[in-house]
Amino acid sequence: MKFQPILLLVIIVTGVGISACSDLDLLRKDRQILPVKDYERMIVGRRDADYVGTEACLKKCHAHDNLNHLFNASIHGEQVAAETGLPLVNCESCHGPGSLAIEELLPLDTPGEYRCKHETLLPLEQLPAQAQSLVCLKCHSAAATTNLTRWHFGEHSAAGISCFECHNLHQTSAQKVSRKDQDALCFQCHPDVKAAFAARSHHPVPEKKLICVDCHNPHGSSLRSDLIGLTVKETCTRCHMEYQGPFLYQHADVTEDCINCHNSHGSPNQRLLRVGEPFLCLQCHSGHSSVVSAPALADQNYKTAYYQRCTDCHSSIHGSDLPSSKGRGTFISR
């Protein structure tokens, strides 16, 4: 019997070992990320090809006329170097050097129509997501486009979503994701969020009064869920300024994270509450189970407190500068 404690110890140690191991394995296996230089190599293009410029590229080929027209009208097409007057962004900035592609044009089925050997260009669509994004990030560095400073910390980058997934550069001349179509784009991959916005109480995103980027930065942020603010509270009080405080009587630090009580997108309870009243409050408070706890209720049937909304009396629940009649911070302002 003397061995039993040792045996137990061995079992516990191995158990902990195995579970720690599997966690580490998960972390290791999760995503294989190559060194940056490997991705850089992928976007260099064929070393035996030269840059020839958009005009040379498109001279004989009318298949891309419309595309070229849209491109010229886009912000990318408009970028011109002040000193030389030459375009800063052209087809080859993203598609790689094009000399081999136009060396010899291949006839298409329609007589008189040709296509270039686009197989010699960068295989943009086949590149891994990190390399795709690097095509854009070589110009849109953190310094050039401050909005992208946190791209590498962001949820999308980590999930292997590249710039191409959201920015459809050749569809229109607009290179940004339009505010009008934004929720449709996001809902494609976030159907659960779409469902949340269909709830009875919801932020008016379906009504087009708000859009996702009012609260999120799809390019990453320093806050959880790519939220735009410095804190959750600051994200919310950009619009709901009246709850910013500081108040003389704070609801402890509960209001620092509005998500303690509210859903962000939608909720079956009114006012976006995570849980209906009074149960919302009863998660953290015992309510008025004893008259002593709330002397001011002594002349009432204190149990009513369970059957009505706590905020019928505690109406300044987000914090208040006014004390209750007993001179305390119970958010009963009058």
Ligand code: HEC
């Ligand atoms: C800022 C980067 C960028 C520039 C500049 C650019 N493209 Fe593209 N191009 C892309 C990306 C990204 C794709 C799409 C890859 C994908 O579908 O995921 C693409 C796809 C294409 C396609 C195939 C898909 C389609 O829409 O038919 C053609 C053809 C094309 N580009 C031609 C051009 C031409 C011609 C120019 C110059 C007038 C040009 N591109 C300039 C990034 C660029």
Ligand code: HEC
């Ligand atoms: C050769 C450099 C270069 C490359 C490569 C490049 N861009 Fe740009 N892009 C620019 C410049 C310059 C501007 C205009 C100035 C600015 O807004 O930063 C611009 C503007 C934009 C804008 C519009 C900004 C606005 O405020 O309207 C978007 C969106 C954009 N780029 C996305 C992309 C994406 C996505 C890629 C990769 C497929 C890409 N760019 C690749 C240089 C580049």
Ligand code: HEC
């Ligand atoms: C999940 C979708 C998504 C991805 C992925 C994404 N973007 Fe965006 N991007 C947007 C949206 C939405 C906007 C419009 C923001 C707005 O209207 O304020 C935008 C705006 C921009 C702008 C306009 C300037 C600005 O600061 O608002 C640039 C430049 C840009 N994106 C570049 C990129 C580059 C480069 C990548 C890849 C490294 C990328 N984006 C990845 C959705 C995305």
Ligand code: HEC
């Ligand atoms: C009023 C601000 C606000 C708006 C508008 C908003 N969100 Fe959110 N979203 C949040 C907050 C806050 C969280 C974090 C919730 C948490 O931590 O529990 C979040 C979480 C998320 C999450 C991760 C958790 C989940 O529910 O899956 C996704 C994905 C998301 N939002 C996508 C979107 C999309 C897509 C849109 C536009 C259709 C959108 N959000 C609009 C505030 C907002």
Ligand code: HEC
């Ligand atoms: C091509 C698919 C795709 C598109 C389009 C897309 N997302 Fe995402 N998004 C993802 C994936 C994958 C993740 C990481 C896994 C997850 O948490 O769902 C993610 C994560 C997020 C998160 C963080 C979720 C969390 O758990 O914290 C937010 C917020 C978010 N996306 C918002 C947006 C917004 C806003 C848009 C539109 C501008 C958008 N997404 C468009 C695929 C997409």
Ligand code: HEC
């Ligand atoms: C970009 C502005 C904006 C931001 C940021 C924002 N809201 Fe709102 N919020 C609104 C608008 C607009 C309404 C609808 C007001 C109306 O219908 O009268 C609203 C309504 C609400 C409601 C009442 C819903 C109802 O059913 O009456 C609550 C609760 C709420 N927001 C909480 C939050 C929280 C929590 C955050 C942070 C995650 C937040 N809001 C961030 C604009 C915003």
Ligand code: HEC
């Ligand atoms: C302790 C829980 C709690 C926290 C934390 C909380 N709220 Fe509330 N909030 C409520 C309750 C309960 C209501 C509903 C009050 C009512 O129905 O009269 C409400 C209502 C609201 C409303 C709607 C007001 C109206 O008159 O329509 C907004 C907007 C709101 N809260 C924003 C916020 C913001 C922003 C934060 C973070 C700074 C936050 N709330 C944090 C409990 C909370």
Ligand code: HEC
């Ligand atoms: C996430 C937990 C949490 C939730 C949910 C919550 N509270 Fe609180 N509340 C606290 C904390 C923590 C304090 C500070 C307690 C202290 O100072 O002793 C507090 C303080 C209070 C006080 C002041 C108590 C005193 O002694 O001065 C009142 C009144 C109160 N809450 C009412 C409510 C009501 C009503 C709701 C529902 C709308 C609610 N609380 C929801 C955590 C919560």
Ligand code: HEC
């Ligand atoms: C009928 C009005 C009323 C309702 C409803 C009500 N309260 Fe109160 N509550 C009071 C009064 C009055 C006080 C004492 C204020 C004072 O001391 O100045 C109080 C005090 C409190 C306190 C701090 C006092 C203490 O020492 O316990 C908390 C916490 C509290 N209430 C939580 C709740 C919760 C949770 C609910 C909902 C289940 C609720 N109240 C519903 C009127 C109400």
